[in-house]
Amino acid sequence: MPYVVAALIILTVVCLLNLLLTFGIIRRLRGQSGGHHDVPEDLTLPAGAVVPEFTATTTAGGAVSRSTVSGGVIAFFSPGCGACEKQLPRFTDLARTLAGDEDTPVLAVLHGTMEETRDQLAALSPVVEVVVEEPDDPIGTAFAVTGYPSFVVIDADGKIAATSYTLDRLPLPIVSAARAE
The missing domain is CATH 1.20.5 (Single alpha-helices involved in coiled-coils or other helix-helix interfaces)
Structure with missing residues (x-):
């Protein structure tokens, strides 16, 4: 025993x-x-792809299209997305930095209803043009967005120069300049 x-x-x-x-x-x-968890880089069209034509209306009533965002940065956010909440303040800082630069348009696209995106809209609308759209609406479809957050830099010809799920991974001078301020 x-x-x-x-x-x-x-x-x-x-x-x-x-x-x-x-x-x-x-x-x-x-x-x-x-x-960081493994996050696929292909949350939108890949770098080098030409963005299809699209038109949409901002929450302020302005019109946006491929030609109005060429040469700029577009961010895609979704309500209830933890990673979006972390990136949102950094994106608003970037938007403030680029606000006076008419050659670099900045646009935020919120995926959801006006009610669902209310908090994100309140944070973004004072500093950047915002479009609120539901699934299968023009901008998300044009960029083939499959995950959030997604950041896309478009060159002057309407081609995607870079994409990422975080601003840190965009190897561009405009993002570096925004970080320095």
Whole structure:
């Protein structure tokens, strides 16, 4: 009988050590990933693709089209998206930086209803043109948006110069200039 008790105690200690080591490995792996999960880069049309023609109306009543956003930056956000909430303040900073530059249009597209996007609209509308659209509306369809947030830089010819799910991953001078301020 004493051997059974000793075996159970040893087994319990070994199981606890195994559990502690497992938690340590998980913690180390989380630290190595930098907190980022694998996010596909193809959340919109790829770089080099020509943006199809589209037209839409901003919440202020203005018209936007491929020609009015060429040479600029478009951000796509969705309500209830945690990553969108993290990127929204950085995008508004970028929009403020570029506000006086008429050669670099900035547009935010909110995916959802006016009610669903109310908080994002309140944060963005003072600094940038905003379009609120539901699924299958013109801008999201033209850019083939499949995830949020998505940031797209369009060259003057209407081609996509760069895309990303975070502003940090856009290797462009306008984004670097916005970070420096």
